[in-house]
Amino acid sequence: MxxxxxxxxxxxxxxxxxxxxxxxxxxxxxxxxxxxxxxxxxxxxxxxxxxxxxxxxxxxxxxxxxxxxxxxxxxxxxxxxxxxxxxxxxxxxxxxxxxxxxxxxxxxxxxxxxxxxxxxxxxxxxxxxxxxxxxxxxxxxxxxxxxxxxxxxxxxxxxxxxxxxxxxxxxxxxxxxxxxxxxxxxxxxPNVVDVARIATVGPRRGARRLLFAADHTYPPNRDALGWLLDEIMPAVWAREPAAILTLTGRGLPDDLDRRDSRIEARGFVDDLPAVYAASDAVLVPLRQGGGSPLKFIEALACALPVIATPKAAAGLELVAGEDYLEGDDPDGLAAAAVTAFGPVGDQVGAAGREAAERRYSLEALTEILRAA
Structure with missing residues (x-):
């Protein structure tokens, strides 16, 4: 061979x-x-x-x-x-x-x-x-x-x-x-994940916990983090004061926990599936960059509702409002987060998992490379 x-x-x-x-x-x-x-x-x-x-x-x-x-x-x-x-x-x-x-x-x-x-x-x-x-x-x-x-x-x-x-x-x-x-x-x-090995999250706990998982040494992710902290989360907290933001990934600033008690800065974690399992929705607030964010696809595979910008979703073949929730400014992203906390979030999460299986799984990638 x-x-x-x-x-x-x-x-x-x-x-x-x-x-x-x-x-x-x-x-x-x-x-x-x-x-x-x-x-x-x-x-x-x-x-x-x-x-x-x-x-x-x-x-x-x-x-x-x-x-x-x-x-x-x-x-x-x-x-x-x-x-x-x-x-x-x-x-x-x-x-x-x-x-x-x-x-x-x-x-x-x-x-x-x-x-x-x-x-x-x-x-x-x-x-x-x-x-x-x-x-x-x-x-x-x-x-x-x-x-x-x-x-x-x-x-x-x-x-x-x-x-x-x-x-x-x-x-x-x-x-x-x-x-x-x-x-x-x-x-x-496409970028893919081994969807078959990723357990779906559910039932969600209703803790109104948002997750942003990223490599913060990557400039587009650093820009997204600054925007998230300065503008998006204040808009979320104006609607849902009890919402919690969990941040994971290498390169996080050291003082984030002191910025607001509702921020959990975890840094690099060995057991990211456990962090997904404790979350109600995943944020992907990218304004820069190319390709297709793997953490976006991972969250889809977990059956978690994803809240993303048009820029973050531009590299993926997904339908906004069905496979994920979209917002192009802080108010739009905050409104999408509130929606994700409700029953619509479960529907979007299930549709996202189906999309990941169909297009962004290891099986889908194998068939693409078989024909290459």
């Missing part, structure tokens, strides 16, 4: 949305045939233990070069147009291991811009799939590399044109990618 090699410049620990996407891809690919994860260890991090249950997965850590060899790789990536930060993450050794593991007939998938930079030369010799975490130039501002967002856009255009196929996480980014590189082969490969 044909082997697929997924090359990534970091260990997929599961702690970030990007690494969760990699883990889901590996799980789906494992159902289709032998698969190799080639990754560059960083600061001693190890791949998620979830990967141990994949029967056809081979894991290959790659030691990157140092000194002059590393400088040559960086220089080549920069000459090809890779922005500074992504060029620094490029590893010639990662490309070499990917080619060796795939053999002459295997399939290679480059995860993200740094892996794409490392495999640009390989793309001239054999087909390589570029897996985008997001279409970065679609939402990023200036980069500190002198090239700015225009430089990033040029590099993404090069990858889209040179890759045999590009996988992006949302229909919106399919359109953006085709606009950026007309004629490129672009496939919608």
């Amino acid at each position: 044909t082997r697929t090699v997924l090359a990534t410049p970091y260990a997929p620990t599961g702690a970030t949305g990007g690494s969760r996407r990699v883990i889901s891809l590996l799980a789906a690919l494992d159902r289709l045939g032998p698969v190799t994860l080639a990754y560059v260890p960083f600061s001693g991090e190890e791949p998620s233990r979830e990967l141990a249950r994949l029967e056809q997965l081979e894991i290959r850590p790659v030691a990157p070069s140092r000194g002059l060899a590393r400088l040559r790789t960086y220089t080549r990536a920069r000459a090809a147009g890779a922005p500074d930060g992504f060029a620094r993450g490029a590893s010639a050794e990662l490309a070499s291991v990917a080619v060796e593991a795939a053999g002459p007939d295997g399939r290679i998938v480059a995860d993200g811009l740094s892996a794409g930079a490392a495999l640009l030369g390989v793309m001239r010799r054999r087909p390589v799939i570029y897996c985008a975490q997001n279409l970065e130039s679609g939402f990023r501002g200036e980069l500190d590399d002198g090239g700015g967002s225009a430089g990033l856009e040029r590099f993404e255009r090069l990858l889209l044109r040179r890759a045999a196929q590009t996988w992006v996480p949302s229909p919106r980014e399919v359109a953006l990618a085709r606009e950026l590189a007309p004629g490129a082969d672009v496939l919608h490969v």
